[in-house]
Amino acid sequence: MVRSVPVRLAVAAILGMVFPGACAGGAPGADAFPTTIRSEPGHCQLADGAPGDCPPDRCAPGDGVAPDAAPMPWPEPYGGMVPDPAGRGLSTASCASSSCHGGPRGGNHASHTFAATTWVATDPHAGAYETLFEPRSVRMARLLGIGPPHTERQCLVCHSVQEAAPDPLPPAVLADGAGCASCHGDATGWLEAHSQADWKRLSAAEKRAVGFRDLSGPLGRARECARCHVGDADHDMHHDHVAAGHPRLLFELAQLQRRWPRHWDPRGRAETEPDFQARSWAVGQAVALEAAATLLAARASRAAAAVKTGAPTRWPEYTEFDCQACHRDLTRAEALTDAAPLPRRLPPGTPGWQPWFVTGSGLLDAGLATPSSADGAELAGQVSALRANLAREWLAIDAARIERIAAEARGVVRGARRTAETLAAAPDIRVVADGGRLDRLAATDPRLWRSWDAAVQMTLALEADRRGGPATLGVQHPGDRSHPLDRLRESLLYPLGFDAPVGFDPERFHQRRADVP
Amino acid sequence: MSRATRHSASRKGRRPAWHLVAAVVIAAGVRVMAAEPDDLPAPVFREGFSYKGAELCVRCHRSEQSAWCDTATSTAWRHDAHSRSHLALLSTNPRTRSMEEALGIKAAETTSCKACHTHPDAEPGPEEEIPEAENRFFHTGISCETCHGAGSSYLEPHLHTSWRFLSSAEKASHGMVDLRNPALKAENCLACHMGDAGTGRVVPHAAYAAGHPPLGAFEMEAASAALGPHWKRVWEKSDRIQELAADKGYQVEAASTAHRSLIGALVALRESALLVQKAAGPATARETLPSWPELSLYDCQACHHDLVLPSRRQQAGYGGLVPGRPGLVRWPRRLAEVAFSTAEMPTAADDILSPWVTSLNARPFGHRDDLRAPPGAGNALARVDAAIAALATVRRDASLPERQRQIAETLAAAGPRSGDLDSARPVAWVLAEVIQTAPGWTATDRAAVRARLETALDLRMPRPAEATAAAIPFWRTSLDAAAAYDPALAAEAFRLPPPQTPAPLPPR
Structure with a gap:
């Protein structure tokens, strides 16, 4: 296991790119689910159920991590067959009975009868809780000086269904990870109605009224995903977490849906719309910007309040900024030639705000998606102003100045929300990612558009354009890898042994981009 | 010179065994840090003294003179990179020009550039007026008085034979920095080579980002050796002078170059914390630093490192710092720990720095109010001073x-x-x-x-x-x-x- 760790992390890094938003810790892949499900000094239980002494090569904590003084307790297995009432509406088990959504796969069964079966077998979200027991997670907790991750609310809000419950849920409910309730909502208000034939006759609004979330279209889906995959005030994956070992969050809805194992039948749903990919990309970008700005506003407001009282604060919150602005080795030529004659929008030595979301929404504003929102230009102006202001003010520790940043971020939130709603309601959406348009964009702020984040966003836009159209029935797998888009995508992978796009060459990327037909 | 130093010795002191003088003087040369922020030491330079110009120094220190002044000082100095420091301010230098363009400044007219690249009173005019003649190096570059102190008050008395038998503190009262004292030399070198917010000698982060070369790890004795020293240690001088020096308590140099280096490392550890503390402080720092926090006062590699897998930083832990927060400059720590061990006071550098780190944990870059007088800082600095004093008592004898x-x-x-x-x-x-x-x-x-x-x-x-x-x-x-x-x-x-x-x- 020790030897496989670099491979696992490399896989995670690759998936972080291929599958934006995937948590590396729980990433799918052959190596991501170790055969050892439990790892303590001196004892382990293998996946084949044979408890016993550790084979030294399988149980030693990976990654060179010294084991904690006290081994992490594995929660008590759930005792009864009946779910604890406390977690009834949240428990995946209550959805996954064999006569509801947990039936056998295949045959002539309707796919909703085995949705939970599909989910538990193929969906990385099912492993979200188990991730908290991995050596990497244990070390994160140790470095952060917090309790075991599976007891920490700050971890559980995304890695389980705990977010909906004020009191700690039983381990068996948590163990299903980001379960049904994480996206579909707490079923307490609709569990019974939902099992009746009448349920299908209810309108989306009626379902929403009882707490059943509307995931039928890109807008509802994007908002659900963004809660964890971008973050909000209650799901704040901040830089302390990243420094201790949490992977960076990246989110793009169209790509996520293309790669994500679907546990529903797409027929008759949003997936079969001809503009499904384009709409997902466009709406996803707007919602992502909305979520990012909401998170910034929440963090800034909290920081302003803390500064007023002298309380500890994490402001300036580094995850708001370009990772590579700081995290690059100073040896690289680009670092020593920062003064090179490349026009700059920001003063030397200041990090830019969220290049991922800024370039994503920038592509949207550049007219890649038609119809472009009427508010597009205004929103782009707001984003640009926020970015410039934050570069000037990011070190300010004055409550009023931090509060101004929050107010500016709230302006972006409103604009992005309007854009998202306009795009979601538009009758037809097309993404046109033509080379000339991308070139013109790249000339507007070379430092921003030559970044790796911009390159990935451009690639994802190209995919939404070139590989658009309705979704296929099965899960889409990477193609034969001969398409120029695949080569473009491969040029963006992190090099082995790095958790960053070290050596990314913008010139080469833009040359390859020009080759994409 | 710090007030503590100035008041710590009378002019006509008794003469105990010279190594005890050494201990007292070196320890006194260490700035005594009081808890009150207003009691921060005054800048080493400038206070009450003015510059006479290196031409006057060169008249005597130009060739082999005597057993005491037996190096061709001015010749050695011409080969010392410091004498060319001001040339980096000329716009004809491509790097300087690109930095000036990125920052929108003229280096030769910018106080924070001049603070280290010229001697403090130098007024470089327009670049075409800076003559190439060699002796002009002494006008605008780093010259004698930059390190030894402004000469207005010591120029005349230091011509007398009795001068060399004065203590560090007595020389300081005339404005001369006693660079034979390793603690004072370290402080003097580090003021530019690490930075000193108290006297405005800080390379701002924007300047680094625009292309200023990084200030990496620094060890004064190795640096001196590489540049070619323009002095001799007492132990390198003739037997007669060594005897005389021992007899009269002449100069304080520590037992060996290694001991000087270790004392320098302890000073560097202390300065790594005071760097931030002084920037957080009142008056001087506020005038000389454009903003708080100034990123360049922290550990560059806290942020500037490649993200590698597996992460060495995560494996090593963060030494009491919250993961992902910039910490104090790191490089002095390991050698300072050797110094503590050698002084027979084994101490972890993280322990010494914990008063400042506590404040850095409260918010990124530290809470300015807390950093002005971190609780426990006085005690931590006293431990550093005690180790310096212990190393200074070591004699150059048979046990060396x-x-x-x-x-x-x-x-x-x-x-x-x-x-x-x-x-x-x-x-x-x-x-x-x-x-x-x-x-x-x-x-x-x-x-x-x-x-x-x-x-x-x-x-x-x-x-x-x-x-x-x-x-x-x-x-x-x-x-x-x-x-x-x-x-x-x-x-x-x-x-x-x-x-x-x-x-x-x-x-x-």
Whole structure:
């Protein structure tokens, strides 16, 4: 296991790119689910159920991590067959009975009868809780000086269904990870109605009224995903977490849906719309910007309040900024030639705000998606102003100045929300990612558009354009890898042994981009 | 000079054994930090003294003069890179020009550039007016008075024979910085080579981002040796002068170069904390620093590192700092720990720095109000001062070879735990020096150890000719080495061969 760790992390890094938003810790892949499900000094239980002494090569904590003084307790297995009432509406088990959504796969069964079966077998979200027991997670907790991750609310809000419950849920409910309730909502208000034939006759609004979330279209889906995959005030994956070992969050809805194992039948749903990919990309970008700005506003407001009282604060919150602005080795030529004659929008030595979301929404504003929102230009102006202001003010520790940043971020939130709603309601959406348009964009702020984040966003836009159209029935797998888009995508992978796009060459990327037909 | 120093010795002091004088004077030379922010030490320079100009110095210090002043000081100085420091401010230098464009400034007219690149009173005019004549180096570059202190008050008295028998504190009262005192020399060098917010000698982060070369790890004795010293140690002078010096309590130099380096490391550890504390402080810092926090006062590599897997930082832990927060400058720590051990006061650098780190944890870059007088800081600084005093009491006597051997072994044990190149280099510089004289190794072994350390840790320092002529700037080399730092290779480089004379076998 020790030897496989670099491979696992490399896989995670690759998936972080291929599958934006995937948590590396729980990433799918052959190596991501170790055969050892439990790892303590001196004892382990293998996946084949044979408890016993550790084979030294399988149980030693990976990654060179010294084991904690006290081994992490594995929660008590759930005792009864009946779910604890406390977690009834949240428990995946209550959805996954064999006569509801947990039936056998295949045959002539309707796919909703085995949705939970599909989910538990193929969906990385099912492993979200188990991730908290991995050596990497244990070390994160140790470095952060917090309790075991599976007891920490700050971890559980995304890695389980705990977010909906004020009191700690039983381990068996948590163990299903980001379960049904994480996206579909707490079923307490609709569990019974939902099992009746009448349920299908209810309108989306009626379902929403009882707490059943509307995931039928890109807008509802994007908002659900963004809660964890971008973050909000209650799901704040901040830089302390990243420094201790949490992977960076990246989110793009169209790509996520293309790669994500679907546990529903797409027929008759949003997936079969001809503009499904384009709409997902466009709406996803707007919602992502909305979520990012909401998170910034929440963090800034909290920081302003803390500064007023002298309380500890994490402001300036580094995850708001370009990772590579700081995290690059100073040896690289680009670092020593920062003064090179490349026009700059920001003063030397200041990090830019969220290049991922800024370039994503920038592509949207550049007219890649038609119809472009009427508010597009205004929103782009707001984003640009926020970015410039934050570069000037990011070190300010004055409550009023931090509060101004929050107010500016709230302006972006409103604009992005309007854009998202306009795009979601538009009758037809097309993404046109033509080379000339991308070139013109790249000339507007070379430092921003030559970044790796911009390159990935451009690639994802190209995919939404070139590989658009309705979704296929099965899960889409990477193609034969001969398409120029695949080569473009491969040029963006992190090099082995790095958790960053070290050596990314913008010139080469833009040359390859020009080759994409 | 600090008030504490100035008041600590009377002009006509008694003359106890010189090593005790050494201890008292070196300890007094250490700035005594009081808890009140207003009691921060005044800048070393300027206060009450003015500059006379190096032409006056050169009249005497130009050739072999006597047994006392027996180096061709001014000749040596022309070959010292410091004498060319002001040339970096000229816009004809491509890097300077691109920095000026990025920052929108003129370097020769910018206080924070001039603070280190010229002597404090220099007024470089428009660049075309800076003459090329060699003697003009003494006008605008770093010159005698930049380090030794403004000469208005000591110029005349230091011509007298009695001058050299005055204590550090007495010389300080005339405005001369006693650079034979290792603690004072370290403070003086570090004011530019690490930074000193109190006197405005800080390279702002924007300047680095625009292209200023990084200030990496610094060890004053290795740097002095590389530049070519324009002085002699007392122990390098004639026997007669050494006797006279011992008899009259002349000058305080510590027992050996290694001891000087260790004292310098303790000062560097202290300054790494005071760097931030002074920037948080009142008056002087507020005037000289444009903003708070100034990123360049913190550990560069806290942020500027490649994100590698597996992460060495996560494996090593954060030494009491919240993960992902910028900490204090790191490089002095490992050598300072060797200094504490050598002073027989083993102490973890993280313990000493914890008062400041507590404040850095409360918010990124620290809470300014807390940093002005962190609780426990006085105690931590007192421990540093005590170790400096303990090292200063060591005499240059028959026990020195054995002490040097112990220092070599302590350094060799500490080096592999450095964690990064910048922390390892000061340890390696001192080891490469002390191994040359410490007993127990053959000449071949000594040369091999030195060569291994130089290769693995890039110990080479720039000669002025290389610094100006080389296609690859010298800092680029050390950055390449920093990126390529391999703990296993470093550990191998620090491994000392077994001593030549084997220890006697234990009795059966």
